[in-house]
Amino acid sequence: MSIEADAIDGADVNRRDFIHIATGSMLAVGGAMVAWPFIHQMNPSADVRALATIEVDLAALEPGMGMKAMFRGKPLFIRRRTDAEIAEAREVSMTSLPDPQADEERAQKAEYLVLLGVCTHLGCVPLGTGSGEKRGDYNGWFCPCHGSHYDTSGRIRKGPAPYNLEIPFYEYTSDTTIKVGKEV
Amino acid sequence: MAHNYQSKYQNPVINWIDTRLPIFWLVDTAVGAGHPTPKNLNYWWNFGSLAGLCLVIQLISGFVLAMHYTPHADMAFASVEHIMRDVNYGWRIRYIHANGASFFFVVVFIHIFRGLYYGSYKAPRELLWMLGVTILLLMMATAFMGYVLPWGQMSFWGATVITNLFSAVPFVGDSIVTLLWGGFSVDNPTLARFFSLHYLLPFVITGTVILHVWALNMPGSNNPSGIDVKGPQDTIPFHPYYTIKDVFGIAVFLAVFCAFVFFMPNALGHPDNYIPADPLATPSHIVPEWYFLPFYAILRAVPDKLLGVVAMFASIGVLFVLPWLDTSPVRSATFRPLYKKFFWIFIVVCFGLGWCGQADTDMPLIPFGEDEQAIAENIAARLPADSRAELLANVPGDLKVLETYATRAGMSEAAFERLVEKEKVTFDVLHLNRLLTAYYFFHFLVLIPLLGWFEKTRPLPESLSSPVLSPSAMPAE
Ligand code: HEM
Ligand code: FES
Secondary structure, eight states: OOHHHHBOTTSSOBHHHHHHHHHHHHHHHHHHHHHHHHHHTTSOOHHHHTTSOEEEEOTTOOTTOEEEEEETTEEEEEEEOOHHHHHHHHHSOGGGOSSOOOGGGTOSBTTEEEEEOOOTTTSOOOBOSSTTSOOTTTEEEEETTTTEEEETTSOEEESSOOSOOOOOOEEESSSSEEEESOOO | OOTTOOOOOSSHHHHHHHHHSOHHHHHHHHHSTTOEEETTOOGGGGHHHHHHHHHHHHHHHHHHHHHHOOOSTTTHHHHHHHHHHTSTTHHHHHHHHHHHHHHHHHHHHHHHHHHHHHTTTSTTOHHHHHHHHHHHHHHHHHHHHHHHTTOBHHHHHHHHHHHHGGGGSTTTHHHHHHHHHTSSSSOHHHHHHHHHHHHHHHHHHHHHHHHHHHHHHTTOOOOTTOOOOOSGGGEEEHHHHHHHHHHHHHHHHHHHHHHHHHHOTTTTSOGGGGSBOOTTOOOSSOOOOGGGHHHHHHHHHOSSHHHHHHHHHHHHHHHHHHHHHOOOSOOOGGGOHHHHHHHHHHHHHHHHHHHHHHSOTTOEEEEEEEOHHHHHHHHHTTSOHHHHHHHHHTOOSOHHHHHHHHHHTTOOHHHHHHHHHHTEEEEEHHHHHHHHHHHHHHIIIIIHHHHHHHOOOOOOOSSSSHHHHSGGGSOOO
16 A cells, blocks of 8 residues: 555545544543543442431530531530620621631521531641530630630631631431431 | 662652662652663463462451451361351452452463563573472462362362372381371361461462562563663653553453452352362362463373372473473464464463363263273183184174174173173373373473474564564555
């Protein structure tokens, strides 16, 4: 077969180039399709995903009390705040906060504060939810690892942690029950 | 590779690395343009690279399975179901691994038969061949232990039966079995060590494959004509000629492989292995995985426990000494008319052994009628002395006549029929099994050594190029 017979009319490309490029592209696409399941298998499996949301009943909480739950392998803090604690959280001036955020944005119902109990410094579990635990200088939470102080809205006030305690996604399914987490 | 090797690559970075660690040189001379390869290799030479691909497939899918599997007797079965149902694409990865093992054996068996046909085991490739047989043994051990891991009924009872083989060893057999089990039966300790070994052995296989390919590179590949390469005119560079041919083979292989993985993933497995292991109930019909069937048949052929085990191991052991059993100076069966015939008979025998391995041993194949003598003796025992003598003096070859004696002896019709049934003479699976086993060893131990002396081989071509280039070999127009 001569080169001329191979050439596609008017183009500077011949049959062999086409075959090479087509083969290479097929290999790349095929390789990616083969590789994906081998990567995706490391993502959360169906049984893990099934536990991506939890329901928590808040009815038993008295004002001033806190409770802990497990959410996605991490501690979830819920505190039923007293009026004094809510007022304390709402009176703070934004400029005095390292990570400014209004308390109104942090609690769907002012009474119940729902937080992830993971210190935003290096991941320890702060004290302050259980009765009798140290609550730190701002009457909220205190992380014993490197001394971060959080206020009654779970905002960072003092210490090495850079951000406020995280608020997970949750919604009220009734007056006193919440569903935490988004389905995945 | 001299002590002061200087790389010849143009690219300065490659040159710098290659001079210090000649890894580019290694790849180039092993599977690159710098590896002259006989120019006449046919598609049977694709199965070496396919075996390498199978090993890679098993390694990768195996690592992934190990991320989700739990090696504990209480959790193993559930963890495999977890892989099948919960893990993203877990079903696909498990089916790849399970079918991959079967395909690995298909490929390696073909690879071995290729070697047998073209005499690739002969000098100077004896060590290459023996490394290959070692790989086969390692693969069998790995596959066996892998099959135990899902902890289904077949896993458990397969493990029990195979480990019990070692109880045939005189004096210390039972102690060996206890040692293997780590207890008094196949149980959690057994599972844990099998998992450890199933993870370890593939690396041993990988190492052996490296030695195997190294040993291949010394003499270079054999070829369909079995004669030595005489010079550059007989060879073509491995790359691109055989790389592209291997890639084509891989594409065909993967198409068949995917047909199994996606459309009949359980065709080669046994449904009983989806029943959790139960140490209190053996499945009614236990069979090993298909690739063990011929060896299992050889084991069952021998009525003695110890000798059965010995025969089974010997069936692979003979492969190790094959290079010295074969006395013929000609490699390829192309030029050995008799060996070629016996080769195909041997293939049929191997398939026959595989078939026997999964059949019930007492299944009748060819009926030969009844044993009249035995029937007559049975009836005679119930007759008075004079008719007894008369019957035994000339045993009738006719069931009708025998029945009249039976009635005289006071036997009911049903009892007589039962007696006839009991004394039926047949050629059953076990007989066939024994015959084929005997032939298997006959092939290696008698035929192969003798053929070298008696066979009149066809004239060998001058060189790989000559049959093509010489005018006499040109096809008529
Ligand atoms: C994991 C298993 C194995 C791998 C990855 C493997 C790989 C290879 C490769 C890549 C070649 C060169 C290409 C070819 O000739 O097809 C080869 C050649 C060879 N293999 Fe294997 N092999 C394996 C198992 C075996 C076994 C079990 C045997 C024999 C019992 C064996 C016997 C041979 C022989 C005799 C050759 C030289 C063949 C020739 O040049 O004619 N191999 N192997
Ligand atoms: S981890 Fe909480 S202060 Fe460092």
